[in-house]
Amino acid sequence: MAQRKLATIVAVTFSWIMMVSITAFGQPGRNHTASIELPDGDAKAFIEGACNVCHSSDYIFTRFMGGSYEEWDSLLATMIVLPPQQEDMVLDYLAENFPKQPGTEPVLIPGPVKINISEWKMPTLASRPHDPLSSADGSLWWTGHFQNRLGKVHPGTGAMQEFPLDLPNSGPHGLVEDMSGNVWFTAIFGTGYIGKLDPNSGEVDEYPVTTGRGPHTPIFDQDDTLWFTMQSGHVGRLVPSTEEMTISASPTSGTYPYGIEINSQGVPWYVDFRGPRLGSVDPVTTEITEYELPNPDSRPRRITLTPDDAVWYTDYPRGYLGRYDPETGEVEEWLSPGGEKSLPYGIASVGDVIWYVETYSRPNSLVRFDSKTEEFQSWAIPSGGGIVRHMVATEDGNLVLACSAVNGIAQVYIET
Ligand code: HEC
Numbered sequence: 001m002a003q004r005k006l007a008t009i010v011a012v013t014f015s016w017i018m019m020v021s022i023t024a025f026g027q028p029g030r031n032h033t034a035s036i037e038l039p040d041g042d043a044k045a046f047i048e049g050a051c052n053v054c055h056s057s058d059y060i061f062t063r064f065m066g067g068s069y070e071e072w073d074s075l076l077a078t079m080i081v082l083p084p085q086q087e088d089m090v091l092d093y094l095a096e097n098f099p100k101q102p103g104t105e106p107v108l109i110p111g112p113v114k115i116n117i118s119e120w121k122m123p124t125l126a127s128r129p130h131d132p133l134s135s136a137d138g139s140l141w142w143t144g145h146f147q148n149r150l151g152k153v154h155p156g157t158g159a160m161q162e163f164p165l166d167l168p169n170s171g172p173h174g175l176v177e178d179m180s181g182n183v184w185f186t187a188i189f190g191t192g193y194i195g196k197l198d199p200n201s202g203e204v205d206e207y208p209v210t211t212g213r214g215p216h217t218p219i220f221d222q223d224d225t226l227w228f229t230m231q232s233g234h235v236g237r238l239v240p241s242t243e244e245m246t247i248s249a250s251p252t253s254g255t256y257p258y259g260i261e262i263n264s265q266g267v268p269w270y271v272d273f274r275g276p277r278l279g280s281v282d283p284v285t286t287e288i289t290e291y292e293l294p295n296p297d298s299r300p301r302r303i304t305l306t307p308d309d310a311v312w313y314t315d316y317p318r319g320y321l322g323r324y325d326p327e328t329g330e331v332e333e334w335l336s337p338g339g340e341k342s343l344p345y346g347i348a349s350v351g352d353v354i355w356y357v358e359t360y361s362r363p364n365s366l367v368r369f370d371s372k373t374e375e376f377q378s379w380a381i382p383s384g385g386g387i388v389r390h391m392v393a394t395e396d397g398n399l400v401l402a403c404s405a406v407n408g409i410a411q412v413y414i415e416t
Pocket residue numbers: 025026027028047050051052053054055059060063064075076079080090125126127128146362386387404405406
């Protein structure tokens with residue numbers, strides 16, 4: 001049985017400026033230990049104290065790729081309000097010791113397609129918006145993975161609403177809407193549960209997972225049955241009308257089913273981020289079949305399907321876009337414009353066109369691949385993207401991106 005919980009609805013309408021100036025300090029967690037020593041300087045102690053609350057200061061070396069005073073300022077404004085008397089000290093120290101690293105700019109390929117990108121920042125700092133959703137009423141949703149909440153923005157008015165979750169440390173991760181307008185999410189922390197939010201009442205039903213742990217990415221099939229990947233090497237099925245949950249293990253042990261999509265025949269396909277393989281699930285028996293990819297180093301992370309039911313995936317550590325043909329078993333691969341280190345991640349298709357994000361570069365770049373002409377085009381994401389972990393196509397053929405490390409959500413309008 002699902003447990004009923006009432007989540008508080010916090011209605012907020014923020015402007016860009018107000019959003020970054022609110023004084024919420026985020027959710028302090030355990031103190032993270034850094035493994036890389038910061039250079040000596042006046043801000044070292046402050047950073048070791050204030051930043052390691054949420055993540056280790058190693059991120060400064062490994063993730064953002066450096067920047068100017070202004071670039072550090074706009075990044076940090078998405079996660080922490082610096083005390084005014086220390087602000088210059090911290091930003092000067094970071095800009096001086098961690099300027100933009102060469103070779104981290106995106107590789108941009110010009111082309112004929114025109115797009116417009118609109119972006120919004122989350123009201124709550126350090127939300128780490130993980131997955132996006134475009135709901136039937138035109139709202140854009142995100143999971144506030146590190147702030148235990150869901151949120152939505154109306155792209156026309158910019159009005160925002162947040163839905164804090166009652167169960168602490170849920171780790172809301174994936175997000176999807178059913179045919180009645182309920183918003184379902186995977187709560188990945190701990191053993192995990194599947195949540196169902198009624199956006200009108202704010203009420204949340206929780207369905208704890210019965211086997212394994214870490215429900216990851218959810219998706220509805222054509223019958224409004226929910227399928228979800230799990231960190232424990234399983235794929236789950238939840239039938240909302242009966243609340244029956246079935247969890248199947250992959251044939252290979254130690255797998256990590258990650259991105260998941262449903263093909264035109266109602267068959268779930270997923271990618272295994274821990275091995276060179278894809279999987280499909282028999283919708284009736286829930287039995288999993290696996291398909292090896294030719295390169296043993298492949299680690300497909302996210303998946304999308306084209307109208308011909310071909311399986312497309314981002315091969316994250318190798319920097320490739322891949323296509324698997326379920327009819328012939330044939331695999332084709334294209335090196336991403338940013339090369340082998342480009343870390344392609346979130347992916348979505350609009351008709352026969354594949355869109356995905358390269359997440360090594362700062363800013364991240366949005367890549368378009370026309371599967372008919374095999375031509376690439378790419379653009380820098382204005383906010384930086386900060387690792388676009390998931391993106392989805394909207395009903396009208398545009399895109400929504402969750403910009404995790406810059407605490408934002410982006411809508412991409414594709415001019416046709
Ligand atoms: C309230 C929590 C919080 C505090 C405090 C905080 N951060 Fe962050 N920071 C985050 C979150 C959340 C992310 C995104 C993490 C992710 O995507 O894995 C992040 C990401 C980063 C990144 C990576 C950005 C990128 O593009 O990948 C850097 C660099 C960073 N923080 C530096 C700092 C510094 C420097 C401080 C202290 C002055 C600080 N942070 C304080 C929450 C915080």
